[in-house]
Amino acid sequence: MAQLTALLLPLLTLVLSLPGVISTTFTIINKCEQTVWPGILSNAGVPSMSTTGFSLQTGESKTITAPTSWGGRFWGRTLCSNDSTDKFSCVTGDCGSGKIECSGNGAAPPATLAEFTLDGSGGLDFFDVSLVDGYNLPMQVVPQGGTGQNCTTTGCISDLNDSCPSELKVTSAEADGNVACKSACEAFSQPEYCCSGAYATPDTCKPSTYSQIFKSACPHAYSYAYDDRTSTFTCASADYTITFCPTPNTSQKSSQGQAPPTPTTDTGSPSINGTMIYQGALDDSGASPSSGAHALRSYGIAGAVSITVAIWELWQLF
Ligand SMILES: *[C@@H]1O[C@H](CO)[C@@H](O)[C@H](O)[C@H]1NC(C)=O
Ligand SMILES: *[C@@H]1O[C@H](CO)[C@@H](O)[C@H](O)[C@H]1NC(C)=O
Ligand SMILES: *[C@@H]1O[C@H](CO)[C@@H](O)[C@H](O)[C@H]1NC(C)=O
Ligand SMILES: *[C@@H]1O[C@H](CO)[C@@H](O)[C@H](O)[C@H]1NC(C)=O
Ligand SMILES: *[C@@H]1O[C@H](CO)[C@@H](O)[C@H](O)[C@H]1NC(C)=O
Numbered sequence: 001m002a003q004l005t006a007l008l009l010p011l012l013t014l015v016l017s018l019p020g021v022i023s024t025t026f027t028i029i030n031k032c033e034q035t036v037w038p039g040i041l042s043n044a045g046v047p048s049m050s051t052t053g054f055s056l057q058t059g060e061s062k063t064i065t066a067p068t069s070w071g072g073r074f075w076g077r078t079l080c081s082n083d084s085t086d087k088f089s090c091v092t093g094d095c096g097s098g099k100i101e102c103s104g105n106g107a108a109p110p111a112t113l114a115e116f117t118l119d120g121s122g123g124l125d126f127f128d129v130s131l132v133d134g135y136n137l138p139m140q141v142v143p144q145g146g147t148g149q150n151c152t153t154t155g156c157i158s159d160l161n162d163s164c165p166s167e168l169k170v171t172s173a174e175a176d177g178n179v180a181c182k183s184a185c186e187a188f189s190q191p192e193y194c195c196s197g198a199y200a201t202p203d204t205c206k207p208s209t210y211s212q213i214f215k216s217a218c219p220h221a222y223s224y225a226y227d228d229r230t231s232t233f234t235c236a237s238a239d240y241t242i243t244f245c246p247t248p249n250t251s252q253k254s255s256q257g258q259a260p261p262t263p264t265t266d267t268g269s270p271s272i273n274g275t276m277i278y279q280g281a282l283d284d285s286g287a288s289p290s291s292g293a294h295a296l297r298s299y300g301i302a303g304a305v306s307i308t309v310a311i312w313e314l315w316q317l318f
Contacts, residue, residue: 024118024125025239027063028074030056032245036137037080039095039102040064042072043117053095053102055080056244071117075107076137076244079175091172092136092180110134110170110180112156112221114141114242124234128154130222131214134168135160136180140246146238154233156218157246163217165210183224184210195225202226 030036037055042048047067056062079091080100087098093111095102107113112135117126125146129139140155161169164181172179184193191197195205205226207215214223222231 022237023068024066024070025063026066026074027061027239027241028056029061029241029243030058030076030245031243031247032076032137033058034078035080036244037077037090037093037100038062038242038244039075039077039093039105039107040072041095041102041104041106042070046071048072048104051101052104053077053097053100055100066118069119071120073106073116074114074242075111076139077107077111078136078179079172091174092170107133109186110182111136112139114139114155116240124148124236125238127233127235127240128222128231129156129218129220130231131156131160131218132183132185132222132225132227134181134183134186135164135214138245140243141233142241142243143233143235143238144241146235148234148236150233151235151238152233154220154231155243155246156221158217160214160217163213165213168210183214184208185224193224202228 028038030038035055035057037053039053040049040051042052046069049064049066049070049072051064054062075093077090077093077095080088080094081090082088088100089096089098093107095105095107097103097105111133113130113133115128115130120126127141127143129141135156138155138157138159140153140157142153143151160181161178164178168182168184168187169178170180170182171177184190185195191199192205193208193210199205205224207224207227211224211227214221215227220231220233222228
């Protein structure tokens with residue numbers, strides 16, 4: 001019986017990893033000291049997510065499965081409330097829907113954005129964290145179980161509320177302090193900051209003293225529109241966690257329970273060319289959001305070999 005199970009397992013693996021069963025999950029985690037209301041906007045022409053906005057209390061998380069080839073953005077809304085007419089709005093990142101669901105509306109700047117294009121050029125997922133529309137919350141994107149040279153963690157961990165230049169600062173009486181930091185484009189509407197008009201090419205739109213402040217605080221995040229070279233990341237076959245306020249301070253490590261899983265890169269994973277066996281599925285605890293689909297999708301050569309062996313052994317049985 002045990003033998004039969006051993007034989008059927010690879011076959012089950014094969015079936016589950018067939019195209020169409022594959023999907024990408026996003027796990028959104030709030031480690032901020034206050035409630036965050038994530039918003040999700042899908043790109044034009046792609047199916048939308050099952051939700052476009054919800055609330056996450058401190059320590060809460062939510063996992064969402066994306067439609068195939070999804071593209072769009074995530075952001076966090078802060079200081080949200082209902083007014084006397086039950087209209088919902090937020091001090092930062094508001095999407096103007098009047099409800100918790102954003103239903104096709106985007107974030108009012110300034111807002112930190114996590115942007116994704118799944119299954120893009122070369123079958124890779126493209127993602128970044130962007131401060132092009134300003135900053136309201138620290139955000140981090142950690143790929144889980146993906147492969148590729150640029151399949152690494154990105155984000156903006158620093159607190160830009162306080163290091164924000166005074167002419168870009170957004171304050172709120174409600175929050176009793178700084179709540180966000182505008183982009184120079186939003187603050188001054190100048191083409192050289194917005195990379196528009198005569199500055200609409202990578203050659204003419206250069207980093208400004210303002211974008212450089214963002215860049216030095218958050219070296220992996222987009223600081224202006226043509227910041228691609230150091231700010232775009234790619235993975236094959238990954239799931240993603242998006243964390244608001246990932247750590248109180250960058251110097252701190254794993255003071256609260258286990259450290260976040262390190263991103264998987266080429267090195268260290270058992271690999272048969274063209275095939276990655278996702279090691280995380282074996283050594284991660286059950287808490288990992290990435291256990292399921294990605295372990296199964298990577299049968300590749302190793303899987304094919306074991307299936308051949310399984311079929312051959314099955315043949316011997318009868
Ligand atoms: C606003 O009202 C909605 C609908 O009644 C409710 O679900 C939500 O919790 C309220 N939000 C806040 C911030 O009070
Ligand atoms: C920045 O301001 C927001 C309010 O929009 C607040 O929730 C957040 O905690 C602040 N960021 C930091 C790192 O304190
Ligand atoms: C992507 O990988 C290449 C080659 O290792 C590297 O030069 C480049 O800086 C990486 N891009 C990012 C955004 O890290
Ligand atoms: C983070 O660092 C700042 C100074 O850099 C300090 O004032 C603050 O107390 C630290 N926060 C935590 C939670 O350790
Ligand atoms: C196989 O992959 C390794 C890295 O994982 C690479 O160094 C090697 O060149 C590849 N070989 C072939 C035949 O593609």
